[in-house]
Amino acid sequence: AQTVTQSQPEMSVQEAETVTLSCTYDTSESDYYLFWYKQPPSRQMILVIRQEAYKQQNATENRFSVNFQKAAKSFSLKISDSQLGDAAMYFCAYRSGVGTGANSKLTFGKGITLSVRP
Amino acid sequence: DAGVIQSPRHEVTEMGQEVTLRCKPISGHDYLFWYRQTMMRGLELLIYFNNNVPIDDSGMPEDRFSAKMPNASFSTLKIQPSEPRDSAVYFCASSPDSIHSGNTIYFGEGSWLTVV
Numbered sequence: 001a002q003t004v005t006q007s008q009p010e011m012s013v014q015e016a017e018t019v020t021l022s023c024t025y026d027t028s029e030s031d032y033y034l035f036w037y038k039q040p041p042s043r044q045m046i047l048v049i050r051q052e053a054y055k056q057q058n059a060t061e062n063r064f065s066v067n068f069q070k071a072a073k074s075f076s077l078k079i080s081d082s083q084l085g086d087a088a089m090y091f092c093a094y095r096s097g098v099g100t101g102a103n104s105k106l107t108f109g110k111g112i113t114l115s116v117r118p
Numbered sequence: 119d120a121g122v123i124q125s126p127r128h129e130v131t132e133m134g135q136e137v138t139l140r141c142k143p144i145s146g147h148d149y150l151f152w153y154r155q156t157m158m159r160g161l162e163l164l165i166y167f168n169n170n171v172p173i174d175d176s177g178m179p180e181d182r183f184s185a186k187m188p189n190a191s192f193s194t195l196k197i198q199p200s201e202p203r204d205s206a207v208y209f210c211a212s213s214p215d216s217i218h219s220g221n222t223i224y225f226g227e228g229s230w231l232t233v234v
Contacts, residue, residue, distance in 0.1 A: 047222060
């Protein structure tokens, strides 16, 4: 079974600075997808960024980028120019890319709470 | 394009009452998921469907919980009878076929359930 680990429960960053959130995962599969979701106080789960394991290039979405290290099974999220609106809980998640049906669920880490200091 | 729609957004009910949560997935999505989020246990997958068929219900806590998907555009999660420990945010989510479209799962805004 796949597992996702977010070992830092909380982090804090100064507004306009850069912060990196860590995530590691364990899998025996070679084809999979990794995600970062943001959950603000409203509790809505918002997709931040997605990475396909078969792609070597790290995904980027505006101020958000990932450092995907497949051999190390590491998938960190970097937030540049942090804004007050970035304060939220962030979840790392894994989804198998192998076949359909039983492998289709999303496995989440426990999340990390990010606070942004003005 | 409308996202995943859940109702009710908030519900407060008394212990022992029946609770029904509803979900309309994104049109064309083949997968539908029900997750529960609590402080103690984080995000838990309760059940998911593929083409309206339940694939994995191993996360359903007990017989008090049941889920149905009578058609591609509607699903329900029912708790009967409800207990205070069922208080949580319940998320419905959907995705296209896992082989295509980047495997992204889209979440609804959640249903906040409080059982008193």
